[in-house]
Amino acid sequence: MKKITLQEVVSSMLQYQGGEKATMIGIGPMSKTLIKACMLLGKEKDFPLMFIASRNQVDADELGGGYVCNWDQARFAKAIQEVAEETQFDGLYYLCRDHGGPWQRDNERNAHLPEDEAMALGKKSYLVDLLNGFDLLHIDPTKDPYVVGKVIDMDVNIRRTVELIEYVEAERKQRNLPPISYEVGTEETNGGLTSPENYEAFIQKLHAKLDEKGLPHPAFIVGNTGTLTRLTENVGHVDSTSCKELSAVAKKYGVGLKEHNGDYLDDAILLEHPAFGVTAMNVAPEFGTVETQAYLKLVEAEARLAEQGLIKEASQLGTALREEAVKSGRWKKWMVDGKDKLTPEEIFKDEALTHLITEISGHYTFNNPRVKAEIAKLYENLKVSGIDGEKYVIYKIQAAVDHYVECFNLKGLTSRLRKN
Helix, strand or coil, rough: CCCHHHHHHHHCCCCCHHHHHCCCEEECCCHHHHHHHHHHHHHHHCEEEEEEEECEEEEEEEECCCCCCCCCHHHHHHHHHHHHHHHHHCCEEEEEEECCCCCCHHHHHHHCCCHHHHHHHHHHHHHHHHHCCCCCEEEEECCCCCCCCCCCHHEEEEEEECCCCCCCHHHHHHHHCCCCCEECCCCCCCCCCCCCHHHHHHHHHHHHHHHHHHCCCCCCEEEECCEEEEEEECCCCCCCHHHHHHHHHHCCCCCCEECCCCCCCCHHHHHHHHHHHHCCECCCCHHHHHHHHHHHHHHHHHHHHCCCCCCCCCCCCCHHHHHHHHCCCHHHHHHHCCHHHHHHHHHHHCHHHHHHHHHHHHHHHHHCCHHHHHHHCCCCHHHHCCCCHHHHHHHHHHHHHHHHHCCCCCCCCCHHHHHC
């Protein structure tokens, strides 16, 4: 059976009415365990999976590789295929590039690379995505280190976006590869809303430029309805009117509204999304936090078993996670109130802050050799006492993802799409 493209998925979903309406979820692939949990849940609940990898998470080795399992695009695709075979998942899953393009790796942005160099590196990354079967590419040239404190000019964004799509399409056709889908957008990460007027103007201008060059229209266009993730909560203020209006504008032009930073939103907000016609939402750090919290609970259980003499030598996973998470520095972007300026030494003096940083950035350390060794030791210790540690972690991840599946009316969506 030919795989349904995300472009076709969006086209079908824009036609759904009433109880058929659904909102897809883009899942940050924080670990192989998370992918396994999602595959098992996807198999049970019959919904399509979108795995959204940023360039920091998954990228070509020559560009610096990725912190998730040391995956480049080929190893990422292979790992997902292996998990699908292991779990006997025969539903729909999509490899998606999240925030691809220039300056999207931390080192490129911090180095203030000139535009031509940053664009060239973004194109290299996209080419490797293309050659390894990615289904969706997010074209995002907006993290310009020379534009600080304000939103990038729309015309500059469109010029770069068209140039990147034109490059990918030329490479795709030259290699006789199948069509892929695109996501574009003017996401404002400071929590400011995208106005319907600017959103429509962006779509009109972009479509006109794409049509001039005979290039495909995107499947998704990102719009900010007020979501903003900090620490372990969403500190933005989601505007229902904005959700409704931006969805209507997107549908008018045959594209889907995509939200980013959807982590930790209240159920009442999530439940209204299908009704308003929001086509998809990305959730990533929340699932990494859930997995980290699951490991910390298992560490608590291990300690209690050790106190009772049922475990001879407890693992040091809790200590490893705390120390490696703090030393990673990856937590800085999630912090508030100037805490991003604290040194590791200062943080370790504050037990509550250390625990918080471990929860929000522990997932950055899952591929750390020390952490991996301690997870293996933890699992072995628990196994002796009849506890399946991995099964528990998978259960906690599934519960977190299933919360979105239920609110977004995703159950059975794969069957509905295949029927169309």
